[in-house]
Amino acid sequence: MATRRNADGPITPIDRTVAGLAARQVAHGAVADLLASNHAFALEDALVQAGRDAALDGADTALARAIATATFRRLGFLKRVLAARLSQGLPEGQPRLVAVLATGAAQILDLNVPDHAAVDLGVRLAKGDPQLQHLSGLVNAVLRRIVRERAEILAEMTDPLAHNTPDWLAGRWRDAYGVETAQAIAAAHLAGAALDITVKGSAVEWAERLGGVALPTGSVRLHEVRSAVSDLPGYAEGAWWVQDAAAAIPARLLGVTSGQRVADLCAAPGGKTAQLAAAGATVVAVDRSAPRLERLRENIARLGLDAEIRVGNALDVEEPGQFDAVLLDAPCSATGTIRRHPDVAWTKESNDILRLAALQRRLFDRAAILVKPGGRIVYCTCSLEPEEGERQVRDFLKRNDGFERVPVMPDELGGLSAPIDAQGDLRTLPSQLDGTTPDQRGGLDGFFASRLRRKI
Template identity: 75%
Template sequence: MAARRNEPGPAPVLDSSVAGLAARQVAHSAVADLLAKDRAFALEDALAQADRTGRLDAADAGLARAIATATFRRLGFLRCALHERLAQGLPEDQPRLVALLATGAAQILDLNVPDHAAVDLSVRIAKGDPQLQHLAGLVNAVMRRVVRERDAIFAASTDPLGDNTPDWLGQRWLARYGAQTAAAIAAAHLRGAPLDITVKNDPLGWAERLGGVVLGTGSVRLHDVHAPVASLPGYDEGAWWVQDAAAAIPARLLGIQAGERVADLCAAPGGKTAQLAAAGAAVTAIDRSGPRMERLSENLARLDLHAEIRVGDALAMGNDETFDAVLLDAPCSATGTIRRHPEVAWTKAEADIGRLAGLQSRLLDRAATLVKPGGRLVYCTCSLEPEEGERQVERFLGQNSGFARVPIKAGEIGDLGAAIDRNGDLRTLPSQLDGATPESQGGLDGFFAARLQRL
């Protein structure tokens, strides 16, 4: 990718006089901002930044999210299609133009919106953007050509790994998992993810009420959910919370007994904290992000669950307290979450993995000091990269003779026995649990988890 030289402009002045224009302005601005930044941050944060005043109603906010998500889900495919339809190729050093063309093409190729709306509103955005006004004619011509050549564009897309995965990431997966599995991972990313929830109790009852299915891991999976999550039965009364089926496994591996004192390090957004509290643990949840911990507190209040909330750095915790169990879901590259967060593939760089691996090592070493003799420690990351998973545990056990691995058993994780590696650690892949049954298909986040015990 060419070096990024054009920073995106300020958040757009939203135009609500034309139906759908404000939503597309927000989607365009969020995608441009993510493409232009040298650091990665979440798409939801970029969308919120683009709509600073919160003027979008629920429908337009949903449309903006759908456009931005569709754009990142097939950004490699879209870039290739656009590159071939521009005489000088796609100008990667102009993120606002790339974002406008890509969001327009995503609407035409992947979303159920009228072609004329995608074309017309893309041109309107160009005309209203000082950086793009002189390119409105080009935007119009390219969008119309995408409409005309839709079938040829789709016919040229045959390889999700080669067409739609950044080269550095695809090469890593080929080396780590082999060609067949790497291709299956990339294909799972294109399909996206269903809605998984963790329920306090009665998963069968809630699956029936919500039209879902109970997975072997205990999560409830819902397909084709079009209503806002907060409007679904059981949300307001705190019967369940959203949590990917793979993300729900690590907390269960601790085997919590009621009354045990448990530390949840790097706790936000709080799904694992809720699991531990629901199991009867006395939970201390620690995270550096004040705003994220505020949301965690709000979620616990909705769920009528309780935990001690601490905003701070887990590395700075004192030496005067220990816990029966510690859960460390360490900050990572998040390459296992691309099904749900497709921007991750395009906003992270290979250098991030090494940088984060150093932090993970420090956090794992610190977490170990918080575990009582005989206590348990679960280390996990939502990454597909071995430096952030398997190699972390190998390093730790090689340097800490006072800890031993406690292998995970197939019976603990339902129908995911194939996700247990030869060491007894958990390694889920996006392509797993995808098509086992028509009801449960939808894949998993890519997670690594290891269970350790202090001797």
């Protein structure tokens, strides 16, 4: 019998006797684990591990992911809704109870799930958990009340910045971007993200073949994918790979040509490595995570590309002045990816940004050592936080006068000028490319990138 370990309790058997219950056990367990983990890991990792342990089939895996993702996407709203319907407020110290209520509420309010299934299976989850059995009546009452009051609740979900964003992040974005833009960012996070791909050939031709649209930045966006990604035309042949449209820009800014030697530091999961290799560069891809590099290696092989893959710390690369270009996609808080990974908003803290900024500074200085005179560095992060972007570049240039900024130009972005800041750096926001024309709906991950040249 498949089992999964509770966040703070004994192993629980996976119940396959009731349709849909196993998927909900996995979703509930992943959510509870993150709520109790003190930010130890990501939702995707938790889902993959729990789904593997439970031996879920494809449909149940997709359902578990949908429930857990919807829960974190509206977690702020859900907490407010639940707190208002519990006589003693939300029991934050009981993550398994919060998780069963939140996952049930998310199904009722945000997913195409029958109400009776959301309620009944939520109650079954509680009854099957030794620590929640005595609370199954409470779970039943709260979820049934949410069903009755759904229209009223949905009408109140009007301010995603104030009510669905952690206070510390909302304050940061107001300070960095102003109230109006911060509100637009929070609204974009609720909308989720389409599937973007980077293609080897013509974006226009692949967009037509796959029923998507070619974005101005060069990516192809697929709004409706009704099959597994690996079943889509061109995947098995290695014609394209999945990569957010914003994440695909930094490697293009590096402007590598055939035969140039390029270091891709912190390379996993490998989308940028693939771009550089497809451009004809001799790529050295470095990352400290062996499992993630294995995924990179598999993707590079599927794409028919070649790269030198090294497991190790980018800070330990000792080849001064040996690279024509360096791409540094630095480890960061990932607050720019909340559209795709809504758990990021709830599993990061302000101290994480300070800690990561110190590492980014060291990696930036290492990149400066590696690049040849006349060579280029693109520094980038998938973060909305200035400490991990604009301020890193400002401070780098202050302590490295042998480098100069090479501004990004609108024609490098298909004519888009909004993502280019006053300094000539790239700053994409989730609220950009969000629907001004039919072919541009769907937003972007929040990314920062700066292109620098070594003068001497």
